[in-house]
Amino acid sequence: MPQPPPPPHSSPACPPPDEIAAIRDVHRAITELRRGAPVILVGAQPWLLLAAETLDACGLEQLAALTAEAPILFLGEGRAQTLLHETPAPQSHPRAPSSRALSLPSDLLAPDALHRLADPTLDQFFPAQPQEIEPPTSTEAAIALAKLARLLPAVVAAPLHPEGIAAAAQLELFQVGETAVRSYPISMATHLVRVAEAHVPLDGAPNARIIAFRTPDAGIEHLAILVGNPESATPDHPAPLVRIHSECFTGDLLGSLRCDCGPQLRGSIHRMGEEGCGILLYLAQEGRGIGLVNKLRAYTLQDRGLDTLDANRALGWGADERNFLIAATMLHELRVPRIRLLTNNPDKLKALTACGIDIASRVAHSFAPNGVNDDYLATKASRFGHMFDKS
Numbered sequence: 001m002p003q004p005p006p007p008p009h010s011s012p013a014c015p016p017p018d019e020i021a022a023i024r025d026v027h028r029a030i031t032e033l034r035r036g037a038p039v040i041l042v043g044a045q046p047w048l049l050l051a052a053e054t055l056d057a058c059g060l061e062q063l064a065a066l067t068a069e070a071p072i073l074f075l076g077e078g079r080a081q082t083l084l085h086e087t088p089a090p091q092s093h094p095r096a097p098s099s100r101a102l103s104l105p106s107d108l109l110a111p112d113a114l115h116r117l118a119d120p121t122l123d124q125f126f127p128a129q130p131q132e133i134e135p136p137t138s139t140e141a142a143i144a145l146a147k148l149a150r151l152l153p154a155v156v157a158a159p160l161h162p163e164g165i166a167a168a169a170q171l172e173l174f175q176v177g178e179t180a181v182r183s184y185p186i187s188m189a190t191h192l193v194r195v196a197e198a199h200v201p202l203d204g205a206p207n208a209r210i211i212a213f214r215t216p217d218a219g220i221e222h223l224a225i226l227v228g229n230p231e232s233a234t235p236d237h238p239a240p241l242v243r244i245h246s247e248c249f250t251g252d253l254l255g256s257l258r259c260d261c262g263p264q265l266r267g268s269i270h271r272m273g274e275e276g277c278g279i280l281l282y283l284a285q286e287g288r289g290i291g292l293v294n295k296l297r298a299y300t301l302q303d304r305g306l307d308t309l310d311a312n313r314a315l316g317w318g319a320d321e322r323n324f325l326i327a328a329t330m331l332h333e334l335r336v337p338r339i340r341l342l343t344n345n346p347d348k349l350k351a352l353t354a355c356g357i358d359i360a361s362r363v364a365h366s367f368a369p370n371g372v373n374d375d376y377l378a379t380k381a382s383r384f385g386h387m388f389d390k391s
Helices: 017-034 057-066 077-083 111-118 139-148 162-170 178-190 249-253 261-275 292-303 308-314 325-333 346-354 374-383
Strands: 039-042 047-051 072-076 099-103 154-159 174-177 193-199 208-214 221-227 241-246 278-283 338-342 358-363
Touching: 017 039, 017 047, 017 139, 017 174, 017 178, 039 139, 039 178, 047 057, 047 139, 057 154, 057 162, 072 077, 072 139, 077 099, 077 308, 099 139, 111 154, 139 154, 139 178, 174 178, 178 325, 221 261, 221 325, 241 261, 249 261, 249 292, 261 278, 278 325, 292 308, 308 374, 325 346, 338 346, 346 358
Parallel strands: 039 174, 241 278, 241 338, 338 358
Antiparallel strands: 039 047, 047 154, 072 099, 072 154, 193 208, 208 221, 221 278
């Protein structure tokens, strides 16, 4: 994701009216897709979209009534390779996958058949090799919208012509612009505002505060856990210790042994408590940004032999879908431009630096394998480049 200029060192201004409208349009489109309703994606060529995971018979009937052309299936590259039984080229740390467009045989145009796209144990989907279609220019935006909805990156789409557009307007189908979809992640990150703050003593850090940040549409909240007074530089703490932690329901709350998230979360708080100063940014980006449901699907694929990177790609996601501009915006809003970053992840170092955060040093933060997450940690090192053995 391209990085915009760093946010200013002042309270973020309210987005202009057109940007607020675009944010709300995308949020509404997300809601429509999640409930199985069609959405019109407006660009050079309008497209009628249905999320394969949530569509129903009514949505397919509307699609057939409004479009004169056979629908197409937009898929993330990794998901297409999985369903077509293609062998992906070996890659050590692939970028987010591109998208593919495939023809849809008529016998698959039914909710039950298309819902099978969400089955991570699926061995065969297409009864015959489908026709490969040159992806339209709207393919990436359609897939991005499904990802923002935390749905499987699989979209049933058909082009809308003037008569179909008029009929769709009468049905009051929701419309969203491609430009709004593409700008949504940056808009949501750069306009975070503080909405609440409270003193919350924590185990290992009794002098902790929690500050909640909210996105402009009031839909998602991220938290900053402050230990001591990290906003004020002192000779003892010229650059506070900072940890960027993406929420992990299974690891943070349930103590899952599949990952190292729980120990990382609690270990960072204790370390900041010992130093008397620090910031833990708790971001609402479960499963490296793919959401809890998709993370559970990825776990199913891991149980069948894939590692954590290939499991994400097999579902159509990139290796890491997180947006670290959110963390940079929070740090700017907290008036903390210079930090020591508690991490083993080189991507966090690069992303924060690109967003204008001065990283004085990296502080190693790793925990020994527990007998269950050994392969997971090995994959982090070998394929994500995590630095477990050096500081």
